[in-house]
Amino acid sequence: MDDKKIIKIHNKSDKPDNIVFKENVLIERCIKVENKLPKFMKDYFIYLKGSVATSTRLAYLEDIHFFCVYLTETKDVTSADKPFDITLDDFKKIKARDINLFLGDYCSRYYKHTEKNTLIFENNSRALARKKSSLSTLFKFLYRNDQLDNNITDGFNPIKLPKPQPDAIKRLEIDEVAKMLDAVDTGYGLTDKEKVYWRKTRLRDKAILALFVTYGLRLNELRELNISSFNFSRGEFKIYRKRGKEVLMPINHTCESVVKDYILNERPQSELLKEEYKDTLFLSLQNKRMDPKAIRQLVKKYTSISMETSRESGYSPHKLRATAATSLIQSGFSIYDVQNLLDHDNVTTTQLYAAHKKNVKRDIVNNFEWIDEDEKNEIEDLNI
Template identity: 65%
Template sequence: MARKKIIKDDGSSLSRTTPHNKKIKIHNKSDVPDNIVEKQNDMIKKCLSIEAQLPDFLFDYFLYLKNSVALSTRLAYLSDLLFYCNYLINESPLMAEYEFKTPKDIPLELFSKITARDVNLFIGDFCTRYIVETENADYIMENHNRALARKKSSISVLFKFLYRDQLIESNITEGFNPIKLPKPQPDAIKRLEIEEVAMMLDTVENGTGLTDKEKQYWEKTKYRDKAILVLFTTYGLRVSEVQQLNLSSINYARGEFKIYRKRSKEANMPLNKSALAVIEDYIKLERPPCIEDGDPLFLSLQGRRMTVRTLRELVKKYTAIAMQAPRHAGYSPHKLRATAASSLIQYGFSIYDVQNLLDHDNVTTTQLYSAHKKDAKRDVVNNYELLDEYHKKDSNSKKN
């Protein structure tokens, strides 16, 4: 068998879409901003594109995903399924008696022959390291346990559904090998210290540590960049939540702004003085004219909504300077989310309040940041001097 080579097909070529020269207009009667609706529509088109490439007997499974999981999860599961089907065609020995060449042609008969061992080989052997071929280059892809667990989950959901709907005779998922995930360690959480946050904000205010070329852009974006960093470190927002903010998201009368969480959950976040001040400075002093539909809050110099990638690069640059590290070693926006969680708990806020602010599903996630207080180990050890305690008890016993 050829060694672990597969052609990537992520559904990027969209089917069931309007012609490229036809503009999509949104007829929106809900409170959800048009940019959120448009993003969801793009994800739905990707889902439909992938479904069009998969076997027709999976139609009920597509319907199940559509109505039972979040849109992002649906897209992830479908992408993994298409990847698995391409693997069956290109790599699996089960293909010996078949001649079809596309995932669309795979019959239910083949799925009924798949065993737990076949899936274990796919997850444990093939997925750990394979090659993705593109027109420009071949990429070696390596997956560790967290990524393997995601692929295993996608395959498990599929085969459980096929068994439930009596399309296959046995529940092979019971024979899938377990994947051990490392427990999160509080000491390993990457975050900025309070002093580093101060240095980061000093950099965005004064340009300290920026190169001459970076300062040229900084002169035009410093108010915007400061507002973005303050929102990340105050509220622990996800990068998509910042990227999707609009001018209309801010309710000045109520002193709050609305964000859209994962799974399309709405949340109103109170504006404190710091956040309100940096947003107003940006809007009044620096925000360029918008040249696209809608009212995005954070704009590029070209007047378009900032992309997630641009936000990541912005955060990486400023955090690298704060940590006095090379640019490539800067942190992602998610590390500023960790910074916000740890800082809030360090300042004495309740774990449950922080959980609510950051939208953690489980309080145990928030507790990881609670355990990661600055110098926590040092404080414990310094406040418990074993020999001092021993001498006190020894002295008391002699007196008695």
């Protein structure tokens, strides 16, 4: 008998079925990891469920499972062979030094041996910092929950993260955006093989790129769009941000035009599609919701043409998010307006893009004159 069950969504919320399904997939993955971890962590699982986004919850659980596997392999504090069998008494033996050795020595470079290969894994400072954060939340919770006698997290070694530099932010210049949109319009720069697909997806690809560079959408925000997300009579469309936040976005003339053009002139009619894809906006050639890999490849292809570089050197969708931010700021919008549009938690993130505004000091000074032009001429006449 097949163990796979068909999941049917009984949705009474305002969220579309694809968003509910996506969240359910993450929840199921969380539960699967939880079932591999020790039972004494159950209270912590409940805490995570109510305090962080589902994607963050999954990341924390996977980091903790990775740590528990490490404990079973090293046998320094436990004799358990599987993470599930680790006891609370085992955890009480763990000192800050053990965590520091795990993060600083083991995680920075570790090996996995298979029958055919030895795989080498490395973690950069950002990955190590996230693992440290995952373990910190666990040990702090167990201490607050009276399961551990001491809070060992104060002894965790700091992990210095490189400070983001504005000059390191990769994005398209405004003229390169124009070249990119021209390429998707005309097929310029595409190989003969690429043009075969371009003729079938030109309007779709143009709509995708226009939405990316106008709104700085995240990949999944764009991927999960439906036809019903758009209310053209009100001039707005709905997206679902991280943490399930629902946001209404005004739609400008350019984006309304390209989205309508795609829906009316290229996208297959909904009655010809399977039920689960009838409302999906951006479809693959197989008439399914586009997968993230396909969207990344699409963006890399057209950005590489605009920058006159190889396909491998093309930009990711996140670089188009940076392009939207810098373009808006260069057009005169405040960093707080751009922060709101892009959903940055902290305005300091948006400020990095503001550093790309050219001649900002000259613009400020030239538009802040204390003496008007007539007075300036009078002073010059007196000095003759």
